[in-house]
Amino acid sequence: MSETPIIRFENVTKYYDAETTVLTDINFELERGKFYTLLGPSGCGKTTILRLIAGFMQPSGGNIYFNGKLINNVPANERQVNTVFQDYALFPHLNVFENVAFGLRIKKLGKQEIQEKVLEALKFVNLSGYENREIAEMSGGQRQRVAIARAIVNDPEIILLDEPLSALDLKLRSEMQYELRELQQRLGKTFIFVTHDQEEALAMSDEIFVLNAGNIEQSGTPMDIYDEPINRFVADFIGESNIVSGTMVADFRVRIGGKEFECVDQGLNPNENIDIVIRPEDLEITTVEKGKMKVKVDTQLFRGVHYELSTYDDEGNEWLVHSTKKAEVGAFIGLDFDPEAIHVMRLNETEEEFDKRLESYGEDAYAN
Amino acid sequence: MQTKNTKTFYLIPYFAWILLFVIAPIALIAYYSLFDLSGNFTLDNYKNFFTSIYLKLTLSSFWYAFLITFFSLIVAYPTAYLLTKTKHKQLWLLLIIIPSWINLLLKTYAFIGIFGLYGPINAFLNVFGFGETQILFTDFSFIFVSVYIFIPFMILPIFNALDKLNPSLIDASRDLGASSWTTFTKVIFPLTTNGVKAGIQAVFIPSLSLFMITRLIAGNKVITLGTAIEQQFLVTQNWGMGSTIAVFLIIFMVIVMIITGQREKGATSNGKN
């Protein structure tokens, strides 16, 4: 990253009063023109980060840089950032046109120019012909698109979107996911998107920040985070997974319960206690003889694309399996999986150490 | 049938009230306005109202009511705005409302004491070498006391409108590049006009018919429709003319209510979708 990051957080903290720290030491850099997602459970500080970037509040400690310039004390109306609010925050006394034109009128653009830009922005979000509608006469999805038009029409460097899809039904929601992602690629602007829906985050982002209790647990591409979660929290939050405790016997060998399995991880201390993740779709159903693990089928749900099986091994660990094959409830089956399916997570590993460890695997792979 | 009967039953007190205390008095006033001093039927009272004395009176009533409303609004809006920003806003609001529970006469007499020649204001002015100043019986004291009496009725609806205003609309305005002042003129004020209108209604209409404060604080300096009615009934004993002025007062009030009663589009939701 030779280019100056468009946004840089440096040891940013935020607390409202002495006891409650909302953000503890946040550090990250955002590149221009990418789609970023802040993902995390309710109350973890996602909106707080957006509000800090938008300038609705100041950090309690640390620095925020925009294009390399310190912006801690720049007020919101002087920042090149526009927000799509969680509740849209459209002005109810203005119609659709005037809502979108609000920012342009403040910039004192000419009448003709405003007219052109507003109509173009409304066309962008497929709302041509709705200019004279009152906000009260618009549906939820249409309001959301007005809110997006109102943000993009100002041509900001960064667009912040705070759970803009949370109020929509499933169908409209996935439609809007496509539209937003496409919009971002067309505009080439930096989008920072907030959600607590992991599927949404995986589907839309260039890079995801997984937050928990005011900390960034892990950041990376959707694939990185899905395939190599850093810890139990991320593994659990990013998708359905089987997480069990285990031991690293030696390089490339882990023990789960009484059994040892081959894996691709190395460089850990012998007999170190670890957490292990295996994704439900990486487990394959076979006969008990062929399987690496013997489990008993407890329940089976038809999920449309696949069956979801809940199974238990002899130690009582639950194993979720996603399979296109059917099994019989109550029967014993074998589970098979590749060494790559085992993801080893060290306890209390920092993101830096984690990245270094993963990198070393890559180098080794080349060396071999 | 049962429900219809009970409904009628519950409506009886309402209609009785309206009949006895709204319709009957208005009918009586209208009736009295049609008689002259010696009890003969006449329309002269109405003709007289359109003479310069009464038109001037009407004008001055409107002028004073306007001043009282204007100063109430000027003080009430920022006050209400500050109140919504305080931590214990309901408590502060209560403190402002409480004086309105105290009897009007009592408060007015208190001001006679305060503004009087031997009152604390004059004592204070004395310290700076001003001689005894007549504060009572001036336009200033009349408007000051009236504003003091009416201001809670202006603050309350404005406070409610501001309190209901969705704070993210203010963030949105700032986000789109508006300064604090532009945010106020383009977002906050337009979305609280209903509260302002309700406040104007609650202050302007009673101000039109003030007479007690006028008498006690302004003496004979200020003559309004209210004092004129009082004069006609109690001094001149011309009930016909007094009633005629009252009829016009009622008409003016209705007009003011219609003007300030219009609801702004979208503002009912105050931006909370």
Ligand SMILES: Nc1ncnc2c1ncn2[C@@H]1O[C@H](COP(=O)(O)OP(=O)(O)OP(=O)(O)O)[C@@H](O)[C@H]1O
């Ligand atoms: N004005 C405030 N005063 C005190 N605490 C606050 C304030 N605003 C937010 N918080 C606290 O800060 C924490 C983070 O809030 P934030 O709004 O950033 O959460 P979030 O991640 O956006 O959650 P959600 O997904 O529910 O929107 C929460 O614990 C919240 O209670």
Ligand SMILES: [Mg+2]
């Ligand atoms: Mg939030």
